Amino acid sequence: MGFGENVAKVQRGTIDRISELPEFILHTILSMLDTEEAGRASVLSKRWYDAWSSIPVLNFHYFQKYRYGLYDYNDDANDRLVGFIDKTMERYFRQKYRITKMCLTLPKVDEKLKPLVDKWIMIAVQNQIQKFEIQLLGGRYGLPEILFSAKSLKYLKCSNVELPYYATMDLVSLEYLTLLTNTLDEGMLQEIISFSPLVELYIAYDKGFKTISLPWMKKVNGGVESHGNGTMQSNLQEYPLQKFVYIGLDEKSPWPWNLNVAALKNLRNLEFECAPITDDIVSELSYGLVVLESLKISACSKLECINISSNSLKQLEITDNSELKKATIDAPKLLEFYCICEVGTSLSLIRALDHCNARFLLLYPDSVTNVWPVALKKFLVETNFFKSLEIEFTSPLEMVVEEDQLRNAGTGLPYKLRELKLFGTSILTPTKSSLVAFLNGLFWCCHPDVLSMTTDLQDAAAKLILSILKEKTECWKDPLKSIEVESIEYPRLLSHSSELEIRLRLSW
Template sequence: MSVENVAKMQRGIVDRISELPEFILHTILSMLGTKEACRASVLSKRWFAAWSSIPVLDFRPQYIKEFEPRRYDDDMVKRFVGFIDKIMERYITRKYRITELYLMLPEVDGKIESLVDKWITFAVQNQIQKLEIWIISETKYRLPEILFSAKSLKVLAGIGIMLPFYETMGLVSLEYLILSMETVDDDMLQRIVSSCPLVELDITYKNCLNKISLPWMKEVNGGIKSCGSGMMQSSLKASQLQKLKFVCRGDLSKELPWPCNMNVVALKNLRKLELRFVPITDDVISKLSHGLVVLESLVIWKCFMLKCINISSNSLKQLRITDNSGLEKATIDAPKLLEFLCSCEVDTSLSLIQALDHCDAQFYPLCPSLVRAFWFINLKKFLTKANVFKSLEIKRLTFPGIVIEEDQLRNVGTGAPYKLRELKLLNPAKNSLVAFLNGLFWCCHPDVLSMSTDLQAAKLILSILQEKAECCEDPLKSVEVESMECPRLLSHSSVVETRLRLSW
């Protein structure tokens, strides 16, 4: 301990935080933005020393809107770029290590490009592991070729960036790549999947389609109206690829006049597949689940074309079908399924033919704006028919309106309430709580009720339950508070996490 701190100890004012090892101070500072970490450096000489060598640099404006078009000027850009360059110059001069670099720029020109090249070159030479770059303007930034020799790089993500045309790739450690298909072609994608055996691709289509033809695209009715050229089946070989995330952003997913197809042979070793906003049909989903013989994880999220899907797989362990409005029926045969998450309308027909007995099955029903008695009736029928769900989560910012007349549920003969391991409520409003709880407990009897609410709502729900309100069928016998925590105690919008044990 320093002489200075010995003196402080005698006065009872020792700064124990500043005595922490440097790597812990780095961890604390890494959780802040670069500007906030800079401000924290004035706390003491120790904090300043830690800040000046922190390996995680985050140069993203606190509010992205500051850099929206027509909301920034040349002086703002000049000051921001100058701030970044001043810090990077210190790192370059003192040869500090950079493991993560986050960079957001409103625009790029020749001068800014040369500076960014310099920053990335230094980061590559100092074992960078994660690089994320966002260019907000329409002008694209081409990454320097030295990036392809970054043997330590694990994550590369970018918007408004272009990869260099470089024959040899040395990204042997790359695990996650996020790209927009506006800035990459078939040849580049082929070299990525061939040279990076560990990579997980996150592919985004937006606005432009005529620069690439992935292995699941096919020509339909002579071409694509949005770009005026046909999209033929690609010869791309992606047999080494094990993880793929494919996203159609913006209005593109609803404007395509043709569905996506996928070449199962080209993706034969795929173990993880995530589809978001993709215009994909029921038949393709069926072919994928049956043809990808090593597929372990499948996520289908907001794919609007799906109506009636059949999923049959002997390898699938995780399946998530979420927010696919319009889905009328789903039949699932997956004998090795360990995790199943479903978010759909309560009148969707769901059949789970096979799954492991200890499969963790969760249901997130889509709540209408006005809940009537028939919604609870359909929810109960859905749970009883599926007979696989262990937890149910009502995920809305507020409870919808409740319109249930007295005895509407009591006189419906749909059998005993569904036995449930856990019922989760997210941010319930205080209006209509009694009616909503009565409706839910008529549908199911959970062993545990967990809630994320404000403190007042948590107390109100506990009071309702402790009064043993009539729940249409069997009354609630007892309520035990297992835990009540407030992770963000100092926040103005503190959320209380409550867990109640119910006995019926």
């Protein structure tokens, strides 16, 4: 049942209460829908039509069907959408209706369509656009110059489009910039960064950059003060940037960004993924950014030995950095720490809060032998700050763990864990004896208070694990005294998924 039909059912009563709502509430309701879909509700009454025809939020999306690994492109559907958008934008141009937000998703922009898209953007700029999102599913399209003179624009998100090589820059209100493309023009991007009061900057898939300075220029008292050496003068205001996210393509290239830590005194969130950053860059940024609260570093292959020192850091993620051998962390206010690395990586936490939630996702070998639980126990004991251990199975495992050999591997007590999480057990096809050996190896190295499994209703391995636990299988040293079901949740029940999470409280 569509939105219009639902509203019509309510209106069949003696009083049309929905149409009596204030216009701004009707606008809010319609803004949650695609503009074309919202138009279907406009036939219900003149009040609904008036609200829809002047709604300040426009959502135009071409929805492609995904079939046999390819997108199913429909010329007729695209032509209908283009006609609808053009008719709508012409109405907004004539009536001078305010446009606060416009989202545009198109399959491609050819030479025939480009003048129309340019016109739509021009109308949006003239009608005081504040938030603009554009996504191209294919082809190439260069944004018109007029977009970069939009004084009212606060939020700009572009996906698979090109920036102009030059433009008149007047983005005096731009605070949020997201660019997802590998065809960025370096000079144009530098201009945007230099002259806009950015609060959040999200850059993905840049290629071929040489040097981008952040910041490089800054407006001061209506004028522009430029510092080619990257230094900041005393009369130069601090750069307002609070969040910077960088996702790269080429890790072999030199790091192209010049992040001036002296100016970035407001930066609170910093994220790197597939970035060619070095150990020195991580150390300099973590120490120099004095209000940094969140740092995320993922898949950065140039990192080998990092030192993170910060008196303000509260959240830290270090994940999938393949060459990382050592990480030293000094963060006395750290509340959240998430790590994905090899068991052999040396991690040292000098300072952190006692109640820091430290989680570790294990990267395991294809075969599990006695070496595996011994190495895992050594890793947990030496780091001594992980409270949660997560194991995600992405391929079948060959599990051979000899209890007799584990008895001689060490006399230390098992590491105490708050929770042990198992994901993807449906991939496993083990025998009962093999799975018993695997669990005994795990329980030899750690004793979790809670064992949780995110699994499937038809997961044979998960059922076998539950059966083994029910039999109170003993570790080589300490028996498992009791098991209680803490909770069973269906996190995706509304999406018709059979996935569930089982949480068991273990008593040793």
